[in-house]
Amino acid sequence: MEEVRVLVVFGTRPEAIKMAPLVKVLERTPGLRPVVCVTAQHREMLDQVLEVFGIKPDYDLDLMKPGQSLAELSVSVLTGLEKVIRSSGCQLVLVHGDTTTAFMGALAAYYSQIPIGHVEAGLRTYDKYAPYPEEMNREFIGRVADLHFAPTVQSGLQLAAENRIANVHVTGNTVIDSLQWTIQEKFNHPLLAKLDKSRKWIFMTMHRRENWGNPMKEVFEAVARIAAEREDVEFIYPVHPNPEIVKLAGEILGGKARIHLTEPLDVVATHNFMARCHFVLTDSGGIQEEAPSLGKPVLVLREKTERPEGVEAGTLRCIGTRTERVYREMAILLDDKEAYRMMSEASNPFGDGYASEHIVQIILEFFDL
Ligand code: UD1
Ligand code: UDP
Numbered sequence: 001m002e003e004v005r006v007l008v009v010f011g012t013r014p015e016a017i018k019m020a021p022l023v024k025v026l027e028r029t030p031g032l033r034p035v036v037c038v039t040a041q042h043r044e045m046l047d048q049v050l051e052v053f054g055i056k057p058d059y060d061l062d063l064m065k066p067g068q069s070l071a072e073l074s075v076s077v078l079t080g081l082e083k084v085i086r087s088s089g090c091q092l093v094l095v096h097g098d099t100t101t102a103f104m105g106a107l108a109a110y111y112s113q114i115p116i117g118h119v120e121a122g123l124r125t126y127d128k129y130a131p132y133p134e135e136m137n138r139e140f141i142g143r144v145a146d147l148h149f150a151p152t153v154q155s156g157l158q159l160a161a162e163n164r165i166a167n168v169h170v171t172g173n174t175v176i177d178s179l180q181w182t183i184q185e186k187f188n189h190p191l192l193a194k195l196d197k198s199r200k201w202i203f204m205t206m207h208r209r210e211n212w213g214n215p216m217k218e219v220f221e222a223v224a225r226i227a228a229e230r231e232d233v234e235f236i237y238p239v240h241p242n243p244e245i246v247k248l249a250g251e252i253l254g255g256k257a258r259i260h261l262t263e264p265l266d267v268v269a270t271h272n273f274m275a276r277c278h279f280v281l282t283d284s285g286g287i288q289e290e291a292p293s294l295g296k297p298v299l300v301l302r303e304k305t306e307r308p309e310g311v312e313a314g315t316l317r318c319i320g321t322r323t324e325r326v327y328r329e330m331a332i333l334l335d336d337k338e339a340y341r342m343m344s345e346a347s348n349p350f351g352d353g354y355a356s357e358h359i360v361q362i363i364l365e366f367f368d369l
Contacts, residue, residue: 003033004367007090007114009081011039011063011101014286016049017267018120019096021177023055025356031369032360035088039063039077039101044241048266053181059084066243070100070133077104085112092363095141096120097285098134106141115366118145119359120173122155123285123306130304131285132210147366149359151289151350152309171358172351175289179271180353183294187272191236194260199234200278200334202226206301207240208283215321216245219301220252222326223281226334227258233334234258236273238265279333279343281326288316295346299329309349314342 006026010019016038026034037059040046050057061080063073077100085093085108093109095102097120109116118141128136142148142159150156151173159168195201204223206216227235239249239261253259265273274280275294280287283301291298292315300318310316319329332339 003031004092004363004369005033005035005088005090006363007035007037007085007088007093007109009037009039009093009095009101009105011041011046011061011077012099013042013045013049013264013267014284015096015099015101016046016053016055017178017286018174019094020049020053020055021174021181022094022119022356022359024053025360029360029364031367032363035059035090037061037081037084037088039080039105041073041077041099041101045264048264052267059088073100074104077101078108081105081108082111085109085114090114091367092117092147094119098123098131098138098141100133100137103137103140106144110144115146116141116144117147117149117359117363118142119149120151121145121148122150122157122159122168124155124158125304125306127304130210130302131208131306134285135306147362149355149362151355154309169358169362171362172353172355173289174351174355174359175286176293176348176351176353177356178267179290179293182268182271183275184268184272187268187276189269189272191260191262191265191269191273195234195236199232199258201273201276202233202235202279202281202330203274203277203296204235204237204281205240205284205287206282207242207245208302211283211301211321212244215301216248217252218323219281219321219326220249222323222330223259224252224256225323225327226330227253227256230334231258233278234260236260236262236277238262238270240264279330279340281330289350291315292350293346293348295344297333297340297343299326299333301326313347313349314345315347317343 043064095105279297
């Protein structure tokens with residue numbers, strides 16, 4: 001019997017982290033053959049993940065260009081993937097989440113009339129500019145996908161309410177599968193030598209488009225104030241390589257005592273620093289899903305989140321980006337032991353660590369294998 005070829009498409013760091021465990025399960029499943037296509041919407045940050053998971057892509061579109069617009073990126077992903085879909089002989093295309101790569105991957109598959117599986121389906125804020133452009137990307141993908149792999153019951157119900165009940169499957173989030181690969185008891189890293197273990201470490205990231213410019217500046221000012229006032233904290237901040245962000249972070253936080261600006265960390269380092277920090281300050285999506293498992297409070301630098309499960313679990317709090325509020329919320333987590341305890345009880349609403357296996361089972365059933 002011929003193997004069914006499953007084209008797995010991704011291009012950014014978070015997609016790679018969440019698709020890698022699925023590729024691994026597909027590789028060992030008789031009857032299925034993963035064909036990996038990376039768009040390289042991200043380059044260095046993607047390559048870090050491919051290396052950690054030992055994945056060698058079958059196709060690499062190598063599309064990253066500094067400063068390219070969403071439209072330019074979309075066109076090159078769409079036309080690049082059209083050729084790959086044609087030459088790969090695939091019978092299913094898997095995309096992840098809500099990036100430009102994912103949206104254009106789904107569109108290219110639709111134009112070629114190949115079935116589409118959407119991993120991490122059904123997340124919603126129902127605000128088209130928050131997050132931007134991810135909210136509309138995932139809504140558009142939801143419209144053309146044939147199989148919807150929702151990470152939680154809530155995301156599944158949201159899709160069902162949008163009238164696509166038949167092929168919605170609640171699988172858990174593959175990010176929890178990924179965490180099982182990366183967390184190490186004996187973790188070593190050059191940055192550890194620069195950190196003082198007696199201090200509280202605050203792990204921070206920031207990259208969302210809607211936070212570029214003034215919102216980011218306001219947050220950085222709160223961070224600078226906390227670092228200046230308190231000798232018992234240290235910030236670990238791997239800066240997203242977008243030139244605008246690197247510039248602003250350097251201007252406001254560069255060279256300041258107790259603030260460690262670094263290049264993006266690889267995923268093993270990131271998860272292990274998160275596991276050892278006091279709390280997390282971020283606008284990242286994936287980090288909101290990882291922190292509850294690690295029992296780390298997250299101050300979410302956004303007004304709303306598509307991960308309400310983490311808010312209900314008590315781990316996430318949306319605090320926006322105004323300096324005063326960000327400063328005050330950090331101070332509470334540093335000073336108020338009870339408030340800290342309430343947010344730091346580990347509780348993971350995002351799956352059992354076997355999401356990839358669940359997804360593959362559904363794919364096998366889809367092809368009557
Ligand atoms: C993208 C996704 C966003 C996701 C984020 C994860 C879209 C529209 N945005 O945003 O949903 O949350 O990735 O990180 O799909 N760069 C490098 N090296 C890299 C990666 C990026 O230099 O390895 C720089 C380049 O100048 C690049 C810029 O960052 O042009 C922006 O990258 P892009 O993929 O367009 O957007 P992100 O903000 O990373
Ligand atoms: N991450 C990483 N290195 C870093 C910062 C984040 O490996 O320096 C990981 C993080 O643990 C999570 C993912 O990258 O798994 C989140 O990616 P990002 O915040 O860029 O995107 P989002 O999840 O917001 O789409």
